[in-house]
Amino acid sequence: MTDWDDADGIDITEIGRDDPRPPCQLYLVTPPKIVVPDFVKVFRQALEGGPVAALQLRLKDVPDDEVLRAAEALLPVCEEAEVALIINDRADLAKKAGAEGVHLGQSDGSVAEARKLLGADRTIGVTCHNSRHLAMEAGEAGADYVAFGAFYPTETKTPDYFVEPEILTWWVALSELPCVAIGGITTENAEPLVVAGADFLAVSAGVWSHPEGPAAAVAAFNRLFDEN
Numbered sequence: 001m002t003d004w005d006d007a008d009g010i011d012i013t014e015i016g017r018d019d020p021r022p023p024c025q026l027y028l029v030t031p032p033k034i035v036v037p038d039f040v041k042v043f044r045q046a047l048e049g050g051p052v053a054a055l056q057l058r059l060k061d062v063p064d065d066e067v068l069r070a071a072e073a074l075l076p077v078c079e080e081a082e083v084a085l086i087i088n089d090r091a092d093l094a095k096k097a098g099a100e101g102v103h104l105g106q107s108d109g110s111v112a113e114a115r116k117l118l119g120a121d122r123t124i125g126v127t128c129h130n131s132r133h134l135a136m137e138a139g140e141a142g143a144d145y146v147a148f149g150a151f152y153p154t155e156t157k158t159p160d161y162f163v164e165p166e167i168l169t170w171w172v173a174l175s176e177l178p179c180v181a182i183g184g185i186t187t188e189n190a191e192p193l194v195v196a197g198a199d200f201l202a203v204s205a206g207v208w209s210h211p212e213g214p215a216a217a218v219a220a221f222n223r224l225f226d227e228n
Contacts (some may be wrong), residue, residue, distance in 0.1 A: 055083050
């Protein structure tokens with residue numbers, strides 16, 4: 001989610017210790033329930049605010065067909081804006097949808113299984129909660145990024161784990177794999193995570209429910225990234 005090689009997606013494995021890490025980037029997460037045509041419009045509005053690296057389609061308690069219909073509607077918008085479409089939890093749906101990749105929770109199957117299904121050129125991210133051990137295991141298994149959180153209380157879900165920004169600093173000193181900070185992130189509380197070293201901020205309500213609208217939120221996040 002850093003350097004775009006072609007229309008197939010992004011190369012997030014090229015971040016190394018020999019070069020400075022790129023500035024933090026925005027990784028949007030959909031609400032758990034959406035009306036697809038309405039959300040496509042909102043997503044387009046958000047993109048007017050500035051660059052977005054990825055959009056995770058995270059729909060909960062809906063049929064597979066609904067996820068696939070949403071992905072079908074969002075994928076052209078993502079491709080036009082060079083945004084990686086990531087499917088939450090389900091590698092099989094990511095493959096059917098032609099998405100850039102999948103984000104796996106700890107109970108959503110292994111990196112090896114997802115890699116076998118999706119292929120070497122797709123992106124696989126792994127939720128690691130507040131665990132350094134899980135992050136190291138994910139990296140060793142071939143994940144393309146690790147996600148830590150929640151950093152703040154969130155309305156999207158009730159977090160089972162909370163984590164301090166220091167884990168981000170620890171990770172970037174240890175590994176070249178990108179790390180994603182997630183959980184209750186808003187334009188008001190994001191700066192400590194950027195300063196701590198997050199490569200990406202995963203944001204849901206902090207953009208979609210921003211009082212000035214999603215474009216204003218995206219613009220504010222990008223100003224923060226530029227300043228840090």
